[in-house]
Amino acid sequence: MIRVALRQLAIPGLITLLLLSSCKEEPVDKRIKQIDPKRAAEIAAIGDTAVKYQLADSNLTLKLWGIDSLVISPIAIDIDDFGNLYYTTTNRQKNSEFDIRGHQDWEIPSQALQTIEDKRAFLRSILSPENSTKNTWLADLNGDSSHDWRDLTVEKEHVYRLKDTDGDGVADQSQLVVEDFHDEVTDVAGGVLATGDDLFVAVGPDLWRMKDKNGDGIADDKVSISHGYGIHIGFSGHGMSGVEMGPDGRIYWQIGDIGFNGVDQTGKRWEYPNCGVIARSNPDGSDFEIFAYGLRNTHEFAFDEYGNLVSEDNDGDHAGERERLVYIVNGSDAGWRSNWQYGKYRDPENNTYKVWMDEKMWMPRHDSQAAYIIPPIANYVSGPAGFVYNPGTALSPEYKSHFFVAKFVGNPEQSGVYAFTLKPKGAGFELGEDKLLVSGILPTGLDFGPDGAMYIADWIDGWGTHDYGRIWKLDDKRGANWEARKQTRTLLAADFSKKTKEELGTHLFNADMQVRLKAQFELAKRGADGEETFKKMLAQADNQLARIHAIWGLAQMARKNKNYAENILPYLKDKDPEIRAQAAKWIGDIKYKDNDAGNKLIPLLKDSYSRARFFAAEALGRIEHELAITPIIEMLRANKDEDVYLRHAGSLALARIGHADPIVNLAKDRSRAVRVAAVVALRRMGDPRISEFLLDIDEYIVTEAARAINDDLSIEAALPALGNLLRLTNSENEALVRRSINANLRVGTDEALQNLINYAQKEDAPAAMRAEAIDALSTWPKPSLMDRVDGRYRGPIERDPAKLRAAAGNALVQLLHGSEKQVRLSAIKAISKLKINEGADELMAILKNDKDPAIRAQALKSLATLDYPQMGVAIQTAIADKDKSVRVAGIDLVAKMNIPVELMVSVLTDVINNKTTEEKQSALLTLGKLPVQYTQKTLDDLVQKMNAKKLPPEIYLELAEAIDSSGSRELADKYKRVSATLGADTLTAAYADALYGGDAGRGRRIFFANQSAQCIRCHAIDDRGGNAGPPLDGVARRLSRQQLLEALINPSARIAPGYGTGGVSSMPDMRYVLSKREIRHVVAFLSELKNEK
DSSP states (O other): EEOOOOOOOOOHHHHHHHHHOOOOSOOOSSEEEOOOHHHHHHHHHHHHHHOEEEEETTTTEEEEEOOOTTTSSOOOOOEESSEEEEEEOOOOOHHHHHGGOOOGGGGGHHHOSSHHHHHHHHHHHHTGGGGGGGTTTTTOTTTSSSGGGGGGSOEEEEEEEOOTTTOSSSSHHHHHEEEEOOOOOOOOOEEEETTTEEEEEEETTTTEEESSSSSSSOOOOOEEEEEBBBOOOOOTTEEEEEEEOOOTSSSEEEEEEEEEEEETTTEEEETTTTEEEEEEOTTTOOOEEEEEESSOOOOOOOEEEOOEEEEEEEOOOOOOOOEEEEEETTEOOOOOOOGGTGGGGGGGGSSSOOOHTTTTTTSSTOOOTSSSSOOOSSOOOOEEEEEEOOOOSSSSHHHHHTTEEEEEOSSSOOOOEEEEEEETTTTTTEEEEEEEEEESOOOHHHEOOSOOOOEEEEESSSSOOSSSSSEEEEEEGGGGTTTTHHHHHHHHHGGGGGGGGGHHHTTTSSHHHHHHHHHHHHTTTTHHHHHHHHHHHOOSOOOOOHHHHHHHHHHHTTOOOOOGGGGGGGGGOOOOHHHHHHHHHHHHHHHOOOOTTTHHHGGHHHHHHHHHHHHHHHHHHHHTTTGHHHHHHHHHHHHOOOOHHHHHHHHHHHHOOOHOOOHGGGGGOHHHHHHHHHHHOOOEEEEEEEGGGGSSOOOOHHHHHHHHSSTTTTOGHHHHHHHHHHHHHOOOOHHHHHHHHHHHHHHOOHHHHHHHHHHHHTTTSOHHHHHHHHHHTTTSOOOOBBBBOOOOOOOOOOOHHHHHHEEEEEEEHGGGGGSSHHHHHHHHHHHHHHGGGGGGGHHHHHHHHHHHHHHHHHHHHHHHHTTOHHHHHHHHHTTTTHHHHHHHHHTTGGGGGOOOHHHHHHHHHHHHHHHHHHHHHHHHHHHHHSHHHHHHHHHHHHHHHHHHTTTGGGHHHHHHHHHHHHHHHHHHHHHHHHHHTSSSSSHHTTTTTSSSOHHHHHHHHHHOOOOTOHHHOEEEEEEEOOSSSSTTTTTHHHHHHHHHHHHHHHHOOSSSOOOOOOBBBSSSSSGTSSOHHHHHHHHHTTTTOOOOO
């Protein structure tokens, strides 16, 4: 690696000062910013030498093309045929785009939203003017002294165009071409595409087609060609992006997992509210389709020269998980749902089971993986953002057939741009070579210019929007004089409408895909002349890519006139296997059924070339060719479930053909591969007869059927059969058993209730699943709004609790005496939750005599919930227990004792003065709940001890909370004055009570699992976690508790050497994410990390 610069420079400030002295010309209008080209070049030269970056080898060069005086937090970029660079930036991220991690109380309501209008209604309700005093965190942007939804209609999104007016290799002009989009449901402008006279801008809830009507450079005419993007309030940055022109002349774009629910121009509704999708349509919005779904947040994607769509999807920020390199095919489901990340996990009536992680859906293919998804090619680089493919003549021949992905992790030292290749594997791909090209910058969007260089948008630092950014130009010296590159630049700038059909035909042989596509698109407009040229291209056998473009062009024409498609049919028998595959793909894509197309496709199901089989099956499904059902089944049989892409194509084709009977009849087929595909097909069709596969001898197939019946929108008519499976199964497969338990909870009949009771008592069943059955029973009267397995919003249900108590009471009491701790704990909790008073005496006996302290402590808590008449005796028993955790549980409940308050205060004061830290903490919290006239003196004495440095710092936080609970202004003022002396500054003083007394175990759980803090997203411990921030192994040897706390509440303080940019940290401020108590737990956890990796 080559270290290009050795010094760090705060460039934004420097360049701003330079600019003030260099902008001599008046702007043409308020939207144009012009810098003297010579001055722009001087500033760029300073940036070239000041920024630290590394390049893969000495042949690569990185030069600053867009200086930060002209660039503002660039997100997506697109370069037109003339070298003008368009980029989007966001203003709305600052105040008007919400991140669900900062609004935990919105998680479940957000998951309930199903349409944009639902979202609008939610925002207008929760942020109503009447709630202004509750929402002072929301900036009053419109200045009406009210913090409400109307403040969301102020900030606008921007699209800029950058130009290098003198051709010296540095941009010197910026024009604001779009300043728009500010509805209360408007998201962030994450995608842009400039093509011809059109500017497509992706900003939820719409994909906009814009035009400059008067030639002033400003896009002043806009039409929404698709609406319904951004249903949920989810993770920030998961909106629309990645707008690209496809090889078929259609526009492709994506939305992350905040979802889509919309209606196309034919009136058909497409509903994918809980996952990311890739959509496509003609430029006018017609011929709309959701191309693929089940994505989390792909940001950008690219087509290779064969029309394969490839991207990398961001991971879910879980411990051990990694991002996924994905080959995205029509109708594919990549597996992700937003309800697997947030919503369910905020509901105490639910559990912590997480399908995505517990069923290992994020991994490349493995034996137990769900069959309905297409797994990733590989797990790859973190934080994928920009994504491009070398069109053929970019950079140098060294990088031909390479994809490029921007790694954005909020920290330039750990970010960069990677190059990789794919190798064919069956109908799909596997990862080939890969390498890091450049690091030390923070890349977002990528694109190739007509000059063959790669342009890289640089966010510079952090995650949040700021007032600066850069555009870099990455090039390869080996391609500087490459004649093919020069020709590409000339041809892209040329007016192809003036070229003859012969000239255009010649350009289909060009080495660059951009030129070939430009010729293809022009020929597709020319009717008979275009058809004739494409036919000639297909007839020659010397240039495969020219033939492929001919197929694409004919298919493009056939979308308007089906007759053109007959020219493609003969090539289903071509000698070149890829031509056969392409012919099949595009016949299916345009749904061409004439001239016996279906029967001509069928022989390809036995083709020796996997891609030909794949696209033939896909095509037969798209044209709904009934005679293909049996041949498709035989193709699946021959596949033996080895190639997931063939399984996908076959099962999807069967579902699209739409005849369920022959698929249901496969329940007894001898081929496991056929039965698996049948279940996936029936899932897509929503046919309740899928329940027949619940009796399969292969547990994998039974589990797949269970997934189909329970998950997503469910196949509700089959839920009873799934519930009844609980009577028969001896399975230890958690994915299967959980869904069967959940089905009974959802069905809600007397039979379903008995199924749960019986399973809970089944001693040979897995203890964890028996406990889950009991936990489900405990919620029977009012189940969680969210599904207990997949977390999908199911809505409210209420049932008669008395009926449940009568049916399950005795069984739950009997379960108190089993041998499995997990089962017993669940039974204890269920008895209290369901108010089964008959179990109280048994619980008291457990409190007195059980050997397990966790069981004793839970018995005490349940007795308190039951309002046990002898609660005072129970608490005294607990306080005298030999185990600290039981004593703490007793102290928590002292206020429930039937004794004078003065005696309670005396008991608690004695604990505070003489017991362990945990007991002191609990006693203080309980003291705060008592009437202040009895506790004032004790609390005042403790503040005085704190002032004299005689109070253990481990209980500072509890003292603060007790005083807060007391409601005493006098005590609160005293505490504030004392605590102000505990830190070097106001901030550290305010958090001094979080330094000691935390629970390291709880801190570990927060670090690895808290969806708001997302610690694992950036930091790794023992190789588990991300790499945006420093690994934390051994951090306790390097930093004191005070420094660890500062790093959490003041992120600019570095947590480990070698990270950060000029003192600026990308780490979120934990004060706004975690409670003070949670921060204390994390400090306790980090302070134990003394072992270096």
